[in-house]
Amino acid sequence: MANEPKKPAVVLEHVTKKFGRKTVIDDLSFKIYGGEVFGFLGPNGAGKTTTIRMIVGLMRMTRGNIFIQGHSVKGDFRQAMRQVGAIVENPEMYKFLTGYQNLVHYARMIPGISKERIGEVVKLVDLEERINEKVKKYSLGMRQRLGLAQALLHHPSVLILDEPTNGLDPQGIHDLRNYLHDLSRREGVAVIVSSHLLSEMQLMCDRIGIIQKGKLLGVETVSQFMEEGGGKVRFTVNDGAKAAQTVKDKLALNPLTVLTDAFELAIAYEKIPVVVDTLVNGGTRIYGVESVTQSLEDRFLEVTGGKQHD
Protein backbone atom coordinates (compact mmCIF):
# COMPACT_ATOMS: atom_id res chain seq x y z
CA MET A 1 0.00 0.00 0.00
CA ALA A 2 2.73 2.44 1.03
CA ASN A 3 4.74 2.49 -2.20
CA GLU A 4 1.88 2.38 -4.66
CA PRO A 5 0.57 5.62 -6.06
CA LYS A 6 -2.43 6.58 -3.99
CA LYS A 7 -5.69 5.35 -5.38
CA PRO A 8 -8.76 7.04 -4.01
CA ALA A 9 -10.99 4.86 -1.83
CA VAL A 10 -14.11 6.89 -2.46
CA VAL A 11 -14.76 9.04 -5.50
CA LEU A 12 -17.73 11.33 -5.92
CA GLU A 13 -18.28 12.48 -9.49
CA HIS A 14 -20.68 15.33 -10.14
CA VAL A 15 -23.14 13.95 -7.65
CA THR A 16 -26.45 15.76 -7.78
CA LYS A 17 -29.60 15.00 -5.85
CA LYS A 18 -32.96 16.60 -6.44
CA PHE A 19 -36.09 16.17 -4.38
CA GLY A 20 -38.70 17.15 -6.91
CA ARG A 21 -37.44 20.47 -8.25
CA LYS A 22 -35.36 21.32 -5.23
CA THR A 23 -31.66 20.64 -5.66
CA VAL A 24 -30.38 19.29 -2.37
CA ILE A 25 -26.93 18.27 -3.49
CA ASP A 26 -25.42 20.26 -6.30
CA ASP A 27 -22.63 18.78 -8.41
CA LEU A 28 -20.51 17.40 -5.61
CA SER A 29 -17.09 16.03 -6.61
CA PHE A 30 -14.28 14.97 -4.33
CA LYS A 31 -12.01 12.07 -3.49
CA ILE A 32 -11.18 10.40 -0.22
CA TYR A 33 -8.05 8.31 0.15
CA GLY A 34 -7.17 5.27 2.17
CA GLY A 35 -5.19 6.12 5.29
CA GLU A 36 -6.86 9.41 6.00
CA VAL A 37 -9.62 10.60 8.27
CA PHE A 38 -11.90 12.83 6.29
CA GLY A 39 -14.23 15.20 8.10
CA PHE A 40 -17.48 16.14 6.53
CA LEU A 41 -18.60 19.52 7.81
CA GLY A 42 -21.67 21.54 7.30
CA PRO A 43 -24.54 23.09 9.16
CA ASN A 44 -27.70 21.08 9.69
CA GLY A 45 -29.63 20.70 6.47
CA ALA A 46 -26.58 21.35 4.32
CA GLY A 47 -26.72 17.87 2.78
CA LYS A 48 -24.17 15.89 4.79
CA THR A 49 -26.49 13.05 5.61
CA THR A 50 -27.98 13.02 2.11
CA THR A 51 -24.48 12.68 0.69
CA ILE A 52 -23.64 9.86 3.09
CA ARG A 53 -26.91 8.14 2.19
CA MET A 54 -26.01 8.29 -1.47
CA ILE A 55 -22.54 6.87 -0.79
CA VAL A 56 -24.07 3.83 0.95
CA GLY A 57 -26.87 3.42 -1.58
CA LEU A 58 -29.81 4.36 0.63
CA MET A 59 -30.66 7.17 -1.77
CA ARG A 60 -30.34 7.33 -5.52
CA MET A 61 -28.37 10.02 -7.25
CA THR A 62 -30.23 12.19 -9.71
CA ARG A 63 -26.99 12.64 -11.62
CA GLY A 64 -23.36 11.66 -11.22
CA ASN A 65 -21.77 8.56 -9.78
CA ILE A 66 -19.96 7.34 -6.70
CA PHE A 67 -17.18 4.78 -6.73
CA ILE A 68 -15.96 2.84 -3.74
CA GLN A 69 -12.60 1.17 -4.34
CA GLY A 70 -13.41 1.44 -8.02
CA HIS A 71 -16.85 -0.17 -7.77
CA SER A 72 -19.79 1.95 -8.79
CA VAL A 73 -22.48 2.19 -6.15
CA LYS A 74 -25.01 2.31 -8.96
CA GLY A 75 -23.73 -0.51 -11.13
CA ASP A 76 -21.91 -2.80 -8.74
CA PHE A 77 -23.72 -2.29 -5.46
CA ARG A 78 -22.66 -5.58 -3.86
CA GLN A 79 -18.95 -5.14 -4.47
CA ALA A 80 -19.10 -1.49 -3.45
CA MET A 81 -20.94 -2.24 -0.19
CA ARG A 82 -18.59 -5.08 0.62
CA GLN A 83 -15.96 -2.39 1.22
CA VAL A 84 -18.10 -0.19 3.43
CA GLY A 85 -18.88 -0.18 7.10
CA ALA A 86 -21.13 2.60 8.26
CA ILE A 87 -23.32 4.21 10.84
CA VAL A 88 -25.93 6.43 9.23
CA GLU A 89 -27.26 9.01 11.67
CA ASN A 90 -28.09 7.24 14.92
CA PRO A 91 -26.92 3.67 15.39
CA GLU A 92 -30.41 2.19 15.41
CA MET A 93 -30.22 -1.50 16.25
CA TYR A 94 -32.89 -4.10 16.97
CA LYS A 95 -33.89 -3.29 20.54
CA PHE A 96 -35.65 -6.59 21.17
CA LEU A 97 -32.46 -8.50 20.33
CA THR A 98 -29.32 -8.69 22.41
CA GLY A 99 -26.18 -6.89 21.32
CA TYR A 100 -24.69 -10.19 20.27
CA GLN A 101 -27.76 -11.21 18.26
CA ASN A 102 -27.59 -7.88 16.47
CA LEU A 103 -24.00 -8.57 15.47
CA VAL A 104 -24.86 -12.12 14.36
CA HIS A 105 -27.64 -10.62 12.25
CA TYR A 106 -25.26 -8.33 10.37
CA ALA A 107 -22.55 -10.97 10.20
CA ARG A 108 -24.93 -13.29 8.37
CA MET A 109 -25.31 -10.72 5.61
CA ILE A 110 -21.66 -10.84 4.61
CA PRO A 111 -19.97 -14.18 3.93
CA GLY A 112 -16.79 -15.04 5.78
CA ILE A 113 -17.35 -13.49 9.19
CA SER A 114 -16.40 -15.98 11.86
CA LYS A 115 -17.60 -16.22 15.44
CA GLU A 116 -14.08 -15.27 16.47
CA ARG A 117 -14.35 -12.04 14.50
CA ILE A 118 -17.59 -11.16 16.28
CA GLY A 119 -15.84 -11.79 19.60
CA GLU A 120 -12.97 -9.61 18.45
CA VAL A 121 -15.07 -6.57 17.65
CA VAL A 122 -17.06 -6.99 20.86
CA LYS A 123 -13.80 -6.85 22.75
CA LEU A 124 -12.61 -3.95 20.66
CA VAL A 125 -15.59 -1.77 21.56
CA ASP A 126 -15.44 -2.93 25.16
CA LEU A 127 -18.92 -4.42 25.36
CA GLU A 128 -17.98 -7.91 26.55
CA GLU A 129 -19.85 -7.67 29.83
CA ARG A 130 -23.14 -6.40 28.42
CA ILE A 131 -23.20 -8.02 24.98
CA ASN A 132 -25.82 -10.60 25.97
CA GLU A 133 -28.26 -8.00 27.23
CA LYS A 134 -31.04 -6.65 25.09
CA VAL A 135 -30.17 -3.44 23.26
CA LYS A 136 -33.15 -1.64 24.79
CA LYS A 137 -31.23 -1.66 28.06
CA TYR A 138 -28.17 -0.01 26.50
CA SER A 139 -27.17 3.59 27.05
CA LEU A 140 -26.62 5.84 24.04
CA GLY A 141 -22.88 5.42 24.41
CA MET A 142 -23.18 1.63 24.41
CA ARG A 143 -25.38 1.75 21.33
CA GLN A 144 -22.81 3.92 19.66
CA ARG A 145 -20.13 1.36 20.44
CA LEU A 146 -22.32 -1.47 19.20
CA GLY A 147 -22.89 0.58 16.06
CA LEU A 148 -19.15 0.85 15.60
CA ALA A 149 -18.84 -2.91 16.15
CA GLN A 150 -21.31 -3.74 13.37
CA ALA A 151 -19.52 -1.33 11.04
CA LEU A 152 -16.16 -3.02 11.65
CA LEU A 153 -17.29 -6.67 11.44
CA HIS A 154 -16.14 -7.29 7.87
CA HIS A 155 -12.86 -5.33 7.91
CA PRO A 156 -14.17 -2.53 5.68
CA SER A 157 -11.69 -0.43 3.74
CA VAL A 158 -14.06 2.52 3.96
CA LEU A 159 -15.58 3.43 7.29
CA ILE A 160 -18.34 6.02 7.40
CA LEU A 161 -19.41 7.39 10.76
CA ASP A 162 -22.17 9.91 11.15
CA GLU A 163 -21.77 11.82 14.44
CA PRO A 164 -19.70 9.04 16.02
CA THR A 165 -18.93 10.82 19.28
CA ASN A 166 -22.59 11.40 20.05
CA GLY A 167 -23.30 9.92 23.48
CA LEU A 168 -19.74 8.90 24.23
CA ASP A 169 -18.05 10.07 27.43
CA PRO A 170 -14.73 11.96 27.19
CA GLN A 171 -12.76 8.74 27.68
CA GLY A 172 -14.83 7.08 24.96
CA ILE A 173 -14.23 9.97 22.57
CA HIS A 174 -10.53 9.83 23.28
CA ASP A 175 -10.43 6.08 22.65
CA LEU A 176 -12.44 6.41 19.45
CA ARG A 177 -10.16 9.13 18.16
CA ASN A 178 -7.10 7.00 18.78
CA TYR A 179 -8.74 3.98 17.28
CA LEU A 180 -9.76 5.79 14.09
CA HIS A 181 -6.25 7.17 13.76
CA ASP A 182 -4.83 3.69 14.14
CA LEU A 183 -7.27 2.25 11.67
CA SER A 184 -6.43 4.81 9.02
CA ARG A 185 -2.66 4.80 9.59
CA ARG A 186 -2.04 1.11 10.14
CA GLU A 187 -4.68 -0.55 8.02
CA GLY A 188 -5.05 2.14 5.38
CA VAL A 189 -8.76 2.49 5.98
CA ALA A 190 -10.46 5.57 4.62
CA VAL A 191 -12.48 7.01 7.47
CA ILE A 192 -15.25 9.47 6.78
CA VAL A 193 -16.61 11.30 9.80
CA SER A 194 -19.33 13.86 10.09
CA SER A 195 -19.83 15.70 13.30
CA HIS A 196 -21.31 18.82 14.73
CA LEU A 197 -18.59 18.87 17.38
CA LEU A 198 -16.17 20.90 15.32
CA SER A 199 -13.48 21.00 17.96
CA GLU A 200 -13.60 17.21 17.87
CA MET A 201 -13.02 17.17 14.14
CA GLN A 202 -10.03 19.43 14.57
CA LEU A 203 -8.40 16.69 16.63
CA MET A 204 -9.70 13.77 14.62
CA CYS A 205 -9.48 14.65 10.96
CA ASP A 206 -6.72 15.05 8.40
CA ARG A 207 -8.81 16.79 5.81
CA ILE A 208 -12.19 18.38 5.90
CA GLY A 209 -14.77 19.05 3.24
CA ILE A 210 -17.20 21.84 3.90
CA ILE A 211 -20.63 21.61 2.46
CA GLN A 212 -23.29 24.26 2.54
CA LYS A 213 -26.67 24.32 0.85
CA GLY A 214 -25.69 21.22 -1.06
CA LYS A 215 -22.55 22.76 -2.51
CA LEU A 216 -18.98 21.92 -1.67
CA LEU A 217 -17.21 25.05 -0.45
CA GLY A 218 -13.83 23.39 -0.40
CA VAL A 219 -11.71 20.46 0.70
CA GLU A 220 -8.65 21.35 2.71
CA THR A 221 -6.31 19.84 5.23
CA VAL A 222 -7.10 20.86 8.77
CA SER A 223 -3.84 22.85 9.05
CA GLN A 224 -4.46 24.72 5.79
CA PHE A 225 -7.92 25.50 6.92
CA MET A 226 -6.66 26.93 10.18
CA GLU A 227 -3.85 28.98 8.64
CA GLU A 228 -6.10 30.74 6.23
CA GLY A 229 -7.96 32.12 9.18
CA GLY A 230 -4.95 34.35 10.00
CA GLY A 231 -3.71 35.30 13.45
CA LYS A 232 -5.94 36.90 15.97
CA VAL A 233 -4.48 38.90 18.84
CA ARG A 234 -6.22 39.89 22.03
CA PHE A 235 -5.18 43.05 23.90
CA THR A 236 -6.28 43.38 27.50
CA VAL A 237 -6.35 47.07 28.39
CA ASN A 238 -7.84 49.56 30.89
CA ASP A 239 -10.40 50.94 28.39
CA GLY A 240 -11.33 48.70 25.48
CA ALA A 241 -13.45 51.19 23.57
CA LYS A 242 -10.91 53.99 23.75
CA ALA A 243 -8.03 51.73 22.76
CA ALA A 244 -10.00 50.34 19.82
CA GLN A 245 -10.69 53.87 18.64
CA THR A 246 -6.99 54.75 18.87
CA VAL A 247 -6.04 51.77 16.74
CA LYS A 248 -8.71 52.65 14.22
CA ASP A 249 -7.62 56.27 13.93
CA LYS A 250 -3.87 55.87 14.00
CA LEU A 251 -3.31 52.52 12.25
CA ALA A 252 -6.52 52.12 10.21
CA LEU A 253 -7.10 48.67 11.70
CA ASN A 254 -10.60 47.44 12.42
CA PRO A 255 -10.91 45.59 15.72
CA LEU A 256 -12.82 42.29 15.46
CA THR A 257 -14.38 42.51 18.87
CA VAL A 258 -14.45 45.27 21.43
CA LEU A 259 -15.09 44.61 25.11
CA THR A 260 -14.90 46.97 28.09
CA ASP A 261 -11.45 45.76 29.07
CA ALA A 262 -10.17 44.23 25.86
CA PHE A 263 -10.31 44.16 22.07
CA GLU A 264 -9.18 41.76 19.37
CA LEU A 265 -7.34 42.39 16.14
CA ALA A 266 -6.59 40.22 13.15
CA ILE A 267 -2.98 41.11 12.48
CA ALA A 268 0.25 39.46 11.55
CA TYR A 269 2.68 38.49 14.30
CA GLU A 270 5.26 41.17 13.29
CA LYS A 271 2.75 43.96 13.66
CA ILE A 272 2.09 43.43 17.37
CA PRO A 273 4.88 45.82 18.64
CA VAL A 274 3.59 48.61 16.39
CA VAL A 275 0.14 48.33 17.91
CA VAL A 276 1.59 48.21 21.43
CA ASP A 277 3.65 51.38 20.77
CA THR A 278 0.68 53.21 19.36
CA LEU A 279 -1.48 52.27 22.33
CA VAL A 280 1.13 53.27 24.90
CA ASN A 281 1.64 56.61 23.16
CA GLY A 282 -2.08 57.15 23.15
CA GLY A 283 -2.17 56.73 26.95
CA THR A 284 -3.69 53.27 27.08
CA ARG A 285 -2.48 50.97 29.83
CA ILE A 286 -1.83 47.45 28.56
CA TYR A 287 -2.28 44.49 30.90
CA GLY A 288 -1.79 41.69 28.45
CA VAL A 289 -1.23 40.73 24.82
CA GLU A 290 -2.00 37.23 23.68
CA SER A 291 -2.38 35.51 20.38
CA VAL A 292 -5.67 33.72 20.07
CA THR A 293 -5.70 30.63 17.88
CA GLN A 294 -8.86 30.51 15.97
CA SER A 295 -10.78 27.34 16.57
CA LEU A 296 -12.13 25.29 13.74
CA GLU A 297 -15.51 26.35 14.92
CA ASP A 298 -14.82 30.05 14.39
CA ARG A 299 -13.25 29.35 11.06
CA PHE A 300 -16.18 27.22 10.10
CA LEU A 301 -18.66 29.94 10.96
CA GLU A 302 -16.53 32.35 9.01
CA VAL A 303 -16.52 30.19 5.90
CA THR A 304 -20.18 29.28 5.98
CA GLY A 305 -21.22 32.80 6.80
CA GLY A 306 -22.47 32.35 10.31
CA LYS A 307 -25.55 30.57 11.41
CA GLN A 308 -27.66 28.74 8.95
CA HIS A 309 -31.24 29.81 8.54
CA ASP A 310 -33.44 27.22 6.94
Next chain:
Amino acid sequence: MTEFFRLIQNENMKIYRRQSAKVMLILLLGLILAAGLIVKTSQPAPKENTHWKQELVQQNQVLEKQQTQVGGNRQAINQIKKTIALNQYRIDHNLKPSGGETLWGFVSGAAGNTVLLISIFTIIVVAGSIASEFDTGTIKLLLIRPVYRTEILLAKYLSSLLFAVLCLVLLFLFSWLIGGLFFGFDGAAEAHLSYTSGVVHQTSWTLAVWKDYLLNGVSLFMMVTVAGLIAAAFRNGGLAIGLSIFMMMGSSIIVTLLSGYSWVKYVLFANLDLTQYASGTPLRSDMTLGFSLVVLAVYYVVIALAGWLFYTRRDIKA
Protein backbone atom coordinates in the same frame (compact mmCIF):
# COMPACT_ATOMS: atom_id res chain seq x y z
CA MET B 1 -28.25 -20.11 -1.86
CA THR B 2 -26.69 -20.35 1.60
CA GLU B 3 -26.47 -16.57 1.54
CA PHE B 4 -30.20 -16.34 0.99
CA PHE B 5 -30.84 -18.96 3.65
CA ARG B 6 -28.96 -16.74 6.10
CA LEU B 7 -31.25 -13.86 5.23
CA ILE B 8 -34.26 -16.06 6.01
CA GLN B 9 -32.56 -16.99 9.30
CA ASN B 10 -32.24 -13.28 10.09
CA GLU B 11 -35.86 -12.52 9.34
CA ASN B 12 -36.99 -15.54 11.34
CA MET B 13 -34.94 -14.34 14.28
CA LYS B 14 -36.60 -10.93 14.03
CA ILE B 15 -40.08 -12.48 13.84
CA TYR B 16 -39.82 -14.97 16.71
CA ARG B 17 -37.71 -12.89 19.10
CA ARG B 18 -40.43 -10.29 19.16
CA GLN B 19 -42.95 -10.50 21.96
CA SER B 20 -45.84 -10.30 19.49
CA ALA B 21 -45.00 -13.60 17.77
CA LYS B 22 -45.01 -15.42 21.08
CA VAL B 23 -48.32 -13.85 22.04
CA MET B 24 -49.85 -14.87 18.71
CA LEU B 25 -48.70 -18.48 19.00
CA ILE B 26 -49.95 -18.76 22.58
CA LEU B 27 -53.26 -17.19 21.54
CA LEU B 28 -53.58 -19.72 18.72
CA LEU B 29 -53.01 -22.70 21.00
CA GLY B 30 -55.20 -21.19 23.71
CA LEU B 31 -58.10 -20.74 21.31
CA ILE B 32 -57.91 -24.36 20.15
CA LEU B 33 -57.87 -25.50 23.76
CA ALA B 34 -60.83 -23.26 24.57
CA ALA B 35 -62.76 -24.56 21.56
CA GLY B 36 -62.09 -28.12 22.71
CA LEU B 37 -63.34 -27.35 26.22
CA ILE B 38 -66.49 -25.67 24.93
CA VAL B 39 -67.37 -28.55 22.61
CA LYS B 40 -66.56 -31.08 25.30
CA THR B 41 -68.73 -29.50 27.98
CA SER B 42 -71.64 -28.47 25.77
CA GLN B 43 -72.40 -31.82 24.19
CA PRO B 44 -74.01 -34.74 26.03
CA ALA B 45 -72.06 -37.92 26.48
CA PRO B 46 -72.48 -40.13 23.38
CA LYS B 47 -74.90 -42.99 23.92
CA GLU B 48 -74.27 -46.46 22.61
CA ASN B 49 -76.44 -46.63 19.52
CA THR B 50 -77.14 -50.11 18.18
CA HIS B 51 -79.85 -49.13 15.78
CA TRP B 52 -77.79 -46.72 13.68
CA LYS B 53 -78.38 -48.58 10.41
CA GLN B 54 -82.14 -48.39 10.77
CA GLU B 55 -81.91 -44.71 11.61
CA LEU B 56 -79.83 -43.97 8.52
CA VAL B 57 -82.30 -45.87 6.33
CA GLN B 58 -85.13 -43.83 7.80
CA GLN B 59 -83.23 -40.59 7.33
CA ASN B 60 -82.62 -41.44 3.70
CA GLN B 61 -86.30 -42.14 3.12
CA VAL B 62 -87.21 -38.72 4.51
CA LEU B 63 -84.53 -37.08 2.37
CA GLU B 64 -85.74 -38.80 -0.79
CA LYS B 65 -89.16 -37.25 -0.23
CA GLN B 66 -87.69 -33.81 0.43
CA GLN B 67 -85.69 -34.02 -2.74
CA THR B 68 -88.82 -34.05 -4.83
CA GLN B 69 -90.23 -31.10 -2.91
CA VAL B 70 -87.42 -28.53 -3.13
CA GLY B 71 -87.91 -28.21 -6.85
CA GLY B 72 -85.30 -26.26 -8.84
CA ASN B 73 -82.87 -25.38 -6.02
CA ARG B 74 -79.71 -26.95 -7.34
CA GLN B 75 -77.69 -26.36 -4.22
CA ALA B 76 -80.26 -27.94 -1.90
CA ILE B 77 -80.66 -30.96 -4.17
CA ASN B 78 -76.92 -31.47 -4.27
CA GLN B 79 -76.73 -31.34 -0.50
CA ILE B 80 -79.53 -33.88 -0.10
CA LYS B 81 -78.02 -36.20 -2.71
CA LYS B 82 -74.70 -36.02 -0.92
CA THR B 83 -76.17 -36.90 2.48
CA ILE B 84 -78.12 -39.82 1.00
CA ALA B 85 -75.05 -41.18 -0.76
CA LEU B 86 -72.90 -40.88 2.36
CA ASN B 87 -75.53 -42.56 4.52
CA GLN B 88 -75.88 -45.36 1.99
CA TYR B 89 -72.11 -45.82 1.95
CA ARG B 90 -72.06 -46.17 5.73
CA ILE B 91 -74.84 -48.75 5.60
CA ASP B 92 -73.13 -50.72 2.84
CA HIS B 93 -69.66 -50.69 4.41
CA ASN B 94 -70.76 -51.02 8.02
CA LEU B 95 -69.23 -47.67 9.04
CA LYS B 96 -71.00 -46.50 12.17
CA PRO B 97 -71.41 -42.75 12.43
CA SER B 98 -70.11 -41.41 15.70
CA GLY B 99 -72.62 -40.31 18.29
CA GLY B 100 -70.88 -37.05 19.11
CA GLU B 101 -67.70 -35.10 18.38
CA THR B 102 -64.70 -37.13 17.26
CA LEU B 103 -61.00 -36.40 17.01
CA TRP B 104 -61.17 -35.70 13.29
CA GLY B 105 -64.45 -33.90 13.55
CA PHE B 106 -62.78 -31.48 15.95
CA VAL B 107 -59.67 -31.06 13.79
CA SER B 108 -61.80 -30.36 10.75
CA GLY B 109 -64.14 -28.04 12.63
CA ALA B 110 -61.22 -26.01 13.96
CA ALA B 111 -59.86 -25.44 10.46
CA GLY B 112 -62.02 -22.72 8.90
CA ASN B 113 -62.09 -20.02 11.54
CA THR B 114 -58.62 -20.68 12.81
CA VAL B 115 -57.14 -20.28 9.34
CA LEU B 116 -58.81 -16.86 9.26
CA LEU B 117 -57.12 -16.07 12.56
CA ILE B 118 -53.80 -17.30 11.17
CA SER B 119 -54.35 -15.00 8.17
CA ILE B 120 -54.70 -12.04 10.52
CA PHE B 121 -51.57 -13.07 12.43
CA THR B 122 -49.57 -13.47 9.25
CA ILE B 123 -50.75 -10.09 7.99
CA ILE B 124 -49.49 -8.59 11.26
CA VAL B 125 -46.18 -10.41 10.86
CA VAL B 126 -45.56 -9.45 7.23
CA ALA B 127 -46.58 -5.82 7.80
CA GLY B 128 -44.31 -5.62 10.85
CA SER B 129 -41.44 -7.32 9.07
CA ILE B 130 -41.53 -4.95 6.10
CA ALA B 131 -42.68 -1.65 7.60
CA SER B 132 -41.43 -1.59 11.20
CA GLU B 133 -37.78 -1.21 10.20
CA PHE B 134 -38.66 2.15 8.68
CA ASP B 135 -40.18 3.28 12.00
CA THR B 136 -37.29 2.11 14.13
CA GLY B 137 -34.65 3.28 11.67
CA THR B 138 -33.01 -0.14 11.52
CA ILE B 139 -33.71 -0.18 7.77
CA LYS B 140 -30.60 1.95 7.24
CA LEU B 141 -28.16 -0.50 8.76
CA LEU B 142 -30.05 -3.34 7.05
CA LEU B 143 -29.81 -2.01 3.51
CA ILE B 144 -26.15 -0.94 3.51
CA ARG B 145 -25.00 -4.56 3.31
CA PRO B 146 -23.75 -6.21 0.14
CA VAL B 147 -27.21 -7.67 -0.43
CA TYR B 148 -29.79 -6.46 -2.93
CA ARG B 149 -33.02 -5.02 -1.58
CA THR B 150 -34.90 -7.58 -3.67
CA GLU B 151 -33.32 -10.40 -1.66
CA ILE B 152 -34.15 -8.74 1.64
CA LEU B 153 -37.76 -8.17 0.64
CA LEU B 154 -38.06 -11.76 -0.57
CA ALA B 155 -36.58 -13.06 2.69
CA LYS B 156 -39.08 -10.99 4.66
CA TYR B 157 -41.98 -12.21 2.54
CA LEU B 158 -40.99 -15.87 2.62
CA SER B 159 -40.26 -15.90 6.34
CA SER B 160 -43.72 -14.42 6.93
CA LEU B 161 -45.28 -17.17 4.82
CA LEU B 162 -43.21 -19.70 6.78
CA PHE B 163 -44.78 -18.27 9.92
CA ALA B 164 -48.20 -19.10 8.42
CA VAL B 165 -47.03 -22.64 7.62
CA LEU B 166 -45.76 -23.04 11.19
CA CYS B 167 -49.14 -21.85 12.51
CA LEU B 168 -50.95 -24.35 10.26
CA VAL B 169 -48.72 -27.22 11.40
CA LEU B 170 -49.26 -26.20 15.03
CA LEU B 171 -52.99 -25.93 14.42
CA PHE B 172 -53.04 -29.42 12.93
CA LEU B 173 -50.95 -31.07 15.62
CA PHE B 174 -52.54 -29.26 18.55
CA SER B 175 -56.14 -29.70 17.41
CA TRP B 176 -55.38 -33.40 16.79
CA LEU B 177 -53.97 -33.66 20.30
CA ILE B 178 -56.87 -31.78 21.92
CA GLY B 179 -59.35 -33.75 19.81
CA GLY B 180 -57.74 -36.98 20.94
CA LEU B 181 -57.57 -36.02 24.61
CA PHE B 182 -61.15 -34.78 24.76
CA PHE B 183 -62.93 -37.09 22.34
CA GLY B 184 -60.75 -40.19 22.34
CA PHE B 185 -57.71 -41.22 20.34
CA ASP B 186 -59.63 -44.22 19.05
CA GLY B 187 -61.19 -41.82 16.55
CA ALA B 188 -57.81 -41.31 14.91
CA ALA B 189 -58.36 -44.28 12.61
CA GLU B 190 -61.71 -43.03 11.35
CA ALA B 191 -62.07 -42.90 7.60
CA HIS B 192 -62.96 -39.71 5.79
CA LEU B 193 -65.85 -40.02 3.36
CA SER B 194 -65.95 -37.60 0.49
CA TYR B 195 -68.55 -37.19 -2.19
CA THR B 196 -67.62 -36.05 -5.66
CA SER B 197 -69.87 -36.16 -8.70
CA GLY B 198 -72.15 -38.84 -7.34
CA VAL B 199 -69.49 -41.20 -6.02
CA VAL B 200 -68.44 -41.67 -2.40
CA HIS B 201 -64.71 -42.11 -1.73
CA GLN B 202 -63.02 -43.23 1.40
CA THR B 203 -59.91 -41.06 1.92
CA SER B 204 -57.50 -40.08 4.66
CA TRP B 205 -58.63 -37.44 7.14
CA THR B 206 -55.16 -35.91 7.21
CA LEU B 207 -55.33 -35.24 3.48
CA ALA B 208 -58.86 -33.92 3.74
CA VAL B 209 -57.93 -31.50 6.53
CA TRP B 210 -54.84 -30.23 4.72
CA LYS B 211 -56.86 -29.79 1.56
CA ASP B 212 -59.19 -27.64 3.61
CA TYR B 213 -56.25 -25.64 5.04
CA LEU B 214 -54.91 -25.16 1.54
CA LEU B 215 -58.21 -23.92 0.10
CA ASN B 216 -58.55 -21.47 2.98
CA GLY B 217 -54.86 -20.66 2.53
CA VAL B 218 -55.51 -19.10 -0.89
CA SER B 219 -57.13 -16.12 0.79
CA LEU B 220 -54.37 -16.04 3.39
CA PHE B 221 -51.69 -16.04 0.72
CA MET B 222 -53.27 -13.26 -1.33
CA MET B 223 -54.15 -11.03 1.61
CA VAL B 224 -50.67 -11.42 3.14
CA THR B 225 -49.24 -10.34 -0.21
CA VAL B 226 -51.61 -7.36 -0.28
CA ALA B 227 -50.48 -6.44 3.26
CA GLY B 228 -46.87 -6.69 2.12
CA LEU B 229 -47.59 -4.36 -0.78
CA ILE B 230 -49.26 -1.76 1.45
CA ALA B 231 -46.43 -2.01 3.97
CA ALA B 232 -43.83 -1.52 1.25
CA ALA B 233 -45.72 1.33 -0.38
CA PHE B 234 -46.60 3.37 2.69
CA ARG B 235 -43.92 2.10 5.08
CA ASN B 236 -46.62 2.04 7.70
CA GLY B 237 -47.34 -1.26 9.44
CA GLY B 238 -50.55 -0.15 11.12
CA LEU B 239 -52.07 0.99 7.86
CA ALA B 240 -51.09 -2.26 6.13
CA ILE B 241 -52.55 -4.38 8.93
CA GLY B 242 -55.76 -2.36 9.24
CA LEU B 243 -56.43 -2.06 5.54
CA SER B 244 -55.79 -5.68 4.64
CA ILE B 245 -57.76 -7.12 7.56
CA PHE B 246 -60.59 -4.74 6.68
CA MET B 247 -60.49 -5.90 3.07
CA MET B 248 -60.38 -9.55 4.09
CA MET B 249 -63.31 -9.21 6.47
CA GLY B 250 -65.29 -7.06 4.09
CA SER B 251 -64.58 -9.15 1.01
CA SER B 252 -67.81 -11.15 1.21
CA ILE B 253 -69.84 -7.95 1.61
CA ILE B 254 -68.07 -6.36 -1.34
CA VAL B 255 -68.71 -9.43 -3.47
CA THR B 256 -72.38 -9.52 -2.45
CA LEU B 257 -72.81 -5.84 -3.29
CA LEU B 258 -71.25 -6.32 -6.69
CA SER B 259 -72.80 -9.71 -7.44
CA GLY B 260 -75.35 -8.15 -9.80
CA TYR B 261 -72.68 -7.04 -12.24
CA SER B 262 -71.11 -9.50 -14.65
CA TRP B 263 -67.63 -8.05 -14.10
CA VAL B 264 -67.69 -9.14 -10.46
CA LYS B 265 -65.93 -12.28 -11.61
CA TYR B 266 -62.81 -10.21 -12.25
CA VAL B 267 -62.79 -8.86 -8.68
CA LEU B 268 -60.07 -10.42 -6.55
CA PHE B 269 -62.39 -11.19 -3.63
CA ALA B 270 -64.81 -13.13 -5.82
CA ASN B 271 -62.06 -15.59 -6.63
CA LEU B 272 -60.49 -16.06 -3.21
CA ASP B 273 -62.91 -18.78 -2.10
CA LEU B 274 -62.03 -21.84 -4.16
CA THR B 275 -64.35 -24.05 -2.11
CA GLN B 276 -67.14 -22.67 -4.32
CA TYR B 277 -65.96 -25.08 -7.03
CA ALA B 278 -65.65 -28.05 -4.68
CA SER B 279 -69.27 -27.56 -3.61
CA GLY B 280 -70.30 -27.13 -7.23
CA THR B 281 -71.90 -23.74 -6.69
CA PRO B 282 -69.66 -20.97 -8.02
CA LEU B 283 -70.62 -17.32 -7.58
CA ARG B 284 -71.42 -17.00 -11.29
CA SER B 285 -72.17 -19.92 -13.53
CA ASP B 286 -69.54 -18.77 -16.08
CA MET B 287 -66.76 -19.05 -13.47
CA THR B 288 -64.55 -22.15 -13.38
CA LEU B 289 -61.65 -23.21 -11.20
CA GLY B 290 -59.26 -22.51 -14.06
CA PHE B 291 -60.72 -19.03 -14.53
CA SER B 292 -60.28 -18.20 -10.85
CA LEU B 293 -56.72 -19.47 -10.82
CA VAL B 294 -55.84 -17.26 -13.80
CA VAL B 295 -57.47 -14.22 -12.17
CA LEU B 296 -55.62 -14.91 -8.92
CA ALA B 297 -52.33 -15.33 -10.77
CA VAL B 298 -52.76 -12.01 -12.57
CA TYR B 299 -53.61 -10.20 -9.33
CA TYR B 300 -50.68 -11.85 -7.60
CA VAL B 301 -48.18 -10.80 -10.24
CA VAL B 302 -49.44 -7.20 -10.23
CA ILE B 303 -49.46 -6.92 -6.43
CA ALA B 304 -46.07 -8.58 -5.98
CA LEU B 305 -44.51 -6.45 -8.72
CA ALA B 306 -45.88 -3.22 -7.27
CA GLY B 307 -44.64 -4.15 -3.77
CA TRP B 308 -41.22 -5.00 -5.15
CA LEU B 309 -40.96 -1.70 -7.03
CA PHE B 310 -41.96 0.31 -3.97
CA TYR B 311 -39.46 -1.48 -1.76
CA THR B 312 -36.48 -1.45 -4.07
CA ARG B 313 -36.81 1.86 -5.89
CA ARG B 314 -37.55 4.43 -3.26
CA ASP B 315 -35.06 6.44 -1.24
CA ILE B 316 -34.62 5.62 2.43
CA LYS B 317 -35.28 8.76 4.41
CA ALA B 318 -36.13 7.13 7.73
